[in-house]
Amino acid sequence: MTTSRKVVLLLAILLAVGLFFSLDLGRFLSLDYITSQRDLLQQQVAAHPWVSGLAFFLIYIAVTGLSLPGAAVLTLLGGALFGLAWGLVVVSFASSIGATLAFLASRILFRESVQRRFGDSLRSVNRGVERDGSFYLFGLRLVPVFPFFVINLVMGLTPMKAARFYWVSQLGMLPGTLVYVNAGTQLGQVDSLAGIVSPGLIGSFVLLALFPLIARRVMNAIRHRRLLKPYSKPARFDRNLVVIGAGSAGLVTAYIAAATRASVSLVERHRMGGDCLNTGCVPSKTLIKSARIAHDARRSDHFGIDTGPVSVNFPAVMERIQSVIQTIEPHDSVERYTGLGVDCITGSARILDPWRVEVDGRVLTTRNIVIATGARPFVPPIEGIEQVPYYTSDTIWSLRQAPEKMLILGGGPIGCELAQAFARLDVPVTQVDLAPRILPREDEDAARLVERSLVADGVDLHTGTRAIRFEAGDGLHTLVCDRDGTEIRIEFDTLLLAVGRKANTDGLGLDKLGIDLNANGTVQVDETLQTRLPGIYACGDVAGPYQFTHAAAHQAWYASVNSLFGTFRRFKVDYRVLPWTTFTDPEVARVGLNEQEAAEQGIEVEVTTYGLDDLDRAIAEGDAEGFVKVLTPPGKDRILGATIAGHHAGELITEFISAMKHGYGLNKILGTIHVYPTLSEANKFAAGNWKKAHAPEAALNLLQRFHRWRRGGTREQDATPAHPETPGGPS
Numbered sequence: 057m058t059t060s061r062k063v064v065l066l067l068a069i070l071l072a073v074g075l076f077f078s079l080d081l082g083r084f085l086s087l088d089y090i091t092s093q094r095d096l097l098q099q100q101v102a103a104h105p106w107v108s109g110l111a112f113f114l115i116y117i118a119v120t121g122l123s124l125p126g127a128a129v130l131t132l133l134g135g136a137l138f139g140l141a142w143g144l145v146v147v148s149f150a151s152s153i154g155a156t157l158a159f160l161a162s163r164i165l166f167r168e169s170v171q172r173r174f175g176d177s178l179r180s181v182n183r184g185v186e187r188d189g190s191f192y193l194f195g196l197r198l199v200p201v202f203p204f205f206v207i208n209l210v211m212g213l214t215p216m217k218a219a220r221f222y223w224v225s226q227l228g229m230l231p232g233t234l235v236y237v238n239a240g241t242q243l244g245q246v247d248s249l250a251g252i253v254s255p256g257l258i259g260s261f262v263l264l265a266l267f268p269l270i271a272r273r274v275m276n277a278i279r280h281r282r283l284l285k286p287y288s289k290p291a292r293f294d295r296n297l298v299v300i301g302a303g304s305a306g307l308v309t310a311y312i313a314a315a316t317r318a319s320v321s322l323v324e325r326h327r328m329g330g331d332c333l334n335t336g337c338v339p340s341k342t343l344i345k346s347a348r349i350a351h352d353a354r355r356s357d358h359f360g361i362d363t364g365p366v367s368v369n370f371p372a373v374m375e376r377i378q379s380v381i382q383t384i385e386p387h388d389s390v391e392r393y394t395g396l397g398v399d400c401i402t403g404s405a406r407i408l409d410p411w412r413v414e415v416d417g418r419v420l421t422t423r424n425i426v427i428a429t430g431a432r433p434f435v436p437p438i439e440g441i442e443q444v445p446y447y448t449s450d451t452i453w454s455l456r457q458a459p460e461k462m463l464i465l466g467g468g469p470i471g472c473e474l475a476q477a478f479a480r481l482d483v484p485v486t487q488v489d490l491a492p493r494i495l496p497r498e499d500e501d502a503a504r505l506v507e508r509s510l511v512a513d514g515v516d517l518h519t520g521t522r523a524i525r526f527e528a529g530d531g532l533h534t535l536v537c538d539r540d541g542t543e544i545r546i547e548f549d550t551l552l553l554a555v556g557r558k559a560n561t562d563g564l565g566l567d568k569l570g571i572d573l574n575a576n577g578t579v580q581v582d583e584t585l586q587t588r589l590p591g592i593y594a595c596g597d598v599a600g601p602y603q604f605t606h607a608a609a610h611q612a613w614y615a616s617v618n619s620l621f622g623t624f625r626r627f628k629v630d631y632r633v634l635p636w637t638t639f640t641d642p643e644v645a646r647v648g649l650n651e652q653e654a655a656e657q658g659i660e661v662e663v664t665t666y667g668l669d670d671l672d673r674a675i676a677e678g679d680a681e682g683f684v685k686v687l688t689p690p691g692k693d694r695i696l697g698a699t700i701a702g703h704h705a706g707e708l709i710t711e712f713i714s715a716m717k718h719g720y721g722l723n724k725i726l727g728t729i730h731v732y733p734t735l736s737e738a739n740k741f742a743a744g745n746w747k748k749a750h751a752p753e754a755a756l757n758l759l760q761r762f763h764r765w766r767r768g769g770t771r772e773q774d775a776t777p778a779h780p781e782t783p784g785g786p787s
Contacts, residue, residue, distance in 0.1 A: 066165055072122055085119070085126030090133050101137050109138065113150050120154025121161070123205035127151065131233060135240020143237040151233065152226040155208045159221050162212025170213050185214040190224050191282065194275075197228025204229075280590040287409040290421045295319040297619060298413045298422040300405045300564070303330020304605045305596025306428035307388060308612035314397035318620055321399040321422070323415055328400075329388035330430050331597075332605045333381060335450040340473060342380045344639055346373045347480035351513070351641070358678055368482045370458035377453055406565045410591045424591045424619035427564065427579060428612070431557040431597035436465070440526035444533045446551040449474070458483050459550035463535060466554035467494035467519060469638040472506060474552060476640050479513045486516040486546055488537060493519050495638060499651045502644045502701040505682060509641060518544070526551075559598045576600065583628040585615045593619050604636050633716045637706035642682045645709035648697030648716055649687050661687040661696060664722075664749065666742035668702045673733040679703035684742040686712070686722065693721035693746060704735055711739045722746045 076082065083089055090097070101108040116130050131151075134143040171178060184192075193216070196207050211221055295318075299310045302324035313320035327334050353366045386392060390400045403416040407427075413420045433448035435441065447455065449470050464475045467489030479485040487494075487510070494510075494517070495503040510517055520539055527534040533551070537544040559578045566573070571587045572580040578600040585593045595615035596608035611629060618626045635647035654661045666684045674680040682702025688694055698712035715725060726743035730736050 062165055065161065069122060069161060072118075073124065076122070076124055082125060085124075085129050087129050087132070090129060090136075094136060097133075097137060109142070109146060112137065113146055116147065116150035117154040117157065120151055120205070120208075121157035123158055123209065127204070128236065131236040132240035135237035135242075140238055140241050143240065144234055147237055148226065148230055148233050151204075151229055152222055155204065155225050155229075156218060156222045158205065158208035159212040160218060162209040163218075167213045182215050185211075185216050189214065189216045190220055191279070193221065193224045194228040197225055197232075283589055284410060287411070290411055292421075293411065293423050294421045295321050295399070296422065297321070297424050297426065297616070298323065298405075298420055299426045299428055300407075300413070301330065301428035301430055301560075301596070301598070302328045302388070302393075302400075303428060303430045303596060303608065304332050305430070305598075305608035305612045305615070306330070306426070307393070308609045309426050309428055309595065309616045310393065310398045311396060312613060312616040313620060314393075316620065317397075319399070320397075321401055321420060322393060323401045323403060323405040323413070325402070325404045328390055328393075329385065331450070333384060333388055335453060337605055338381055338384055339377045339453050340449070340470075340477075341639060342377045343373070343477045343481075344473060344641075346376065347477035348641060350482075351480045355678075368458075370481060370483075371456045373481060374453065374456055404563060406563060407569060407592065408565065409569070410589050424593070426615045426619055427587075427592070427594040427598055428596045428608075428615075429560040429564065429598045431559045431603060433553060434556040434558045435553060436523070436555050438523050438526060440528070443528040444526045444551055446553055448553050452552055455550070459548075460484070461486070461532065461548045462550045462552060463488065463546060463548035464552045464554055465489070465523060466556070467491055467496075468554065468556070469495065469640075471552075471554035472510065472638060472640050474554065475515050475517075476510050476513055479510070479515045484516075485514070486518070486548065488518045488521050488523060488535070488546065490522050491519060495644065497652075498638070498644050498646065499685070499699055501683070501685075502646075502699055505642060505701050506638070506640045506644060518546075557597065557603055559600070561598065574600070584618045584622070584626040585611060585629060586618065586622075586626075591619065602631070602634060602636070604634075607634060607636075610634065633713055635709055635713050637709065639706065642679075642702045643705035644699070644701050645705035646697065646699040647709055647713050648695065650697055650699050651685070651687065654687060654696070659696075660690060662690045662746075663687055664742055664746040666738055666745050668735075668738055671735065671738050671741070673735050673737065674703065676733065677703070684708070684738045686742050686746065688722065688746065691750070693723045693743075693750075694719075695721055700738075702735075702738075708735055708739060711736065 112130075112134065116127070116134070118124075119126050119130060131147050134147040137143065138146055171182075189211075193207070193211060197204075297310075297313045297318055297320040299306045299313070299320060299322045302310075302322055306322060306324070307329070310320050310322040324330075330336075332338060350366055350368055353363050356363045390402075393400050401415055403418075406414045407425060408414050408419065410425070411421055411423070413422060413425060433450055435446075435448070452474070458481070459478075462478055462483050462485045464471050464478075464485060464487045467487065471487060471489070472494055475485050475487045493500065493503050494507055507517065518537065518539065521544065522538045524536045524538055524543075527536065529547075532547045532549050535546045535548065535551075537546060559573075559576075561573060561577065561579060566579065569589060569592075571589060571592065574580055579587060579594040579598055581587055581594050581599050585595050585599060587594060593615045595611035597603040599611065614627055614629045633647060635645065637643055637645040649657075649659065649661065651661070651663060653659075664686045668674045668682040668684070669680045671680065674682075679702070682700070682705070684702075685699045686695060687697040689696065695712060695716050697716075698709060700708050700712075702708070711725065715721065722743040725739055726747055728740065730740045
């Protein structure tokens, strides 16, 4: 259509809509007006059935075609005037025709410009509409998540054909139209108070209430059947659940399944325990402990102890890590899980279909599948990286000789933890990160505190620095960087990559099953952790969005319960109270919102802080740096989030996790007895600072007058009152 014709069409639509609102024609489409004119309207229909029917038909098309309010009332009126059968026919066709006209108007006026401007962003949407558009439109019509007029206009911007839009809308709206028209037939019979409680009317309203729930169930059943149609379902199953991956997520999933007496197989191609036990949490925290011992020994003179020069036995430190892993290993062993009732299988798994998993040529049949394959360190595509040897957080634990010059790429939690630990073990460390500061997900004050500590421990820190290329050499290699246009060359003999992690999805056969991945490579799951195929779930690092051991264990409960009992009820994963800790020294622990996120999301918060330099126990231990920070709604004590930077922050944050989980605020923390002297008192003192900021000044002034009256004193005697400090720290 030419531009001039588009302008004419747009002006005609705007004129019609403008007249509707300026003349207040909407009053004729209100339930009150129609009810008051019911008898007159019914007489007109009885006298002129065909003319009345045609007029109603055209009015309904105009209202839906112009996206005007009143379609729901007209549907009820159709039942009241024409009865269930004819009312259903008239409304069904009128609503579909009107919706298609709105669809065509949107397409003619806006589709070309929208697709031209946002074509790249809409490419995946267009593909989805071409592939599954009819199904999703049918679902939207059957379960009205969005208003129908919005669906009409938005669908006009997509590649969906008009004929398909019409017939899918006709079918999809039919059940809902039936319920509303039926309700209209009952409303038309209300002529007294007794009519209000008639069984027919009550039944109609019950249908209106239950329809969305029933429709959703029906849609899910249709969708599941459609998705599973290409696959042949076994006549019987060998087991209830197959879990792929024996890391934190897989172990907990299998444990819960076995505890509920389900038949479950756990497949692992490498080592039980996954990253956390073998290459992640356990070895890194063991290394950090050794580094802390060395650090404390060097500053022992601050505590009146003379240890002399500190010598680090680097091979012994690294061997101790393996010893700790071996000590913990039985907790995650095949023997333990076999004893719990889990069928442990060693091998590489590939998913053949929603009910079959192949493990090294052996096919397992199962009712459900949970993918828990974890993630691996990401290797950045930097020029020349293949020419230099490098370690990751998976392989660094094989190191036995202390590096002469270690280079760590990455300023996230893993990079900062390992940079500080190796520096404290007498390894010269240079740390490089592209971001303007380390720990970009944390508040700046917490990140700066850690940054100062890293530098104090000898880390040569380069933030805002972009790695350009690696140059291999004899013994020492070189990283060429750019910082603010200046070239920097950094020599190293040992390179550690800590720039993120990538989900392990290779070889699982997900592409053949049409199971999509997110932009970051994690498996796409819904709020219940189910993939697009019913019965196949994913949890842990392979699913994200949080790649923490405790997050994986948290998700595992949902994956196990939803996969085994989802036929009856499925649970949405709750991430509202998910904490994490960066185990540097000082530690940074947080739960819920921080200041940075609150600002980004436009959430108004009140920030209360307490400095650990004022805490008796922290002063006594020589770790009096850091803070407790709590975010609350302005004027309220409900906790929206907390950040703690300081010694043992990961332990201290638990009190705020419990408070957020169980819904109690700072007043109750303040009213809880905390042992003196402990670090946990910091949480109470932070609550006390909030309370002081909200002290009822008017009531306190009255109390002051009361006390003065009891003393028989004057106002001048209260000018400089004495307030002795509360024993045992701040009150």
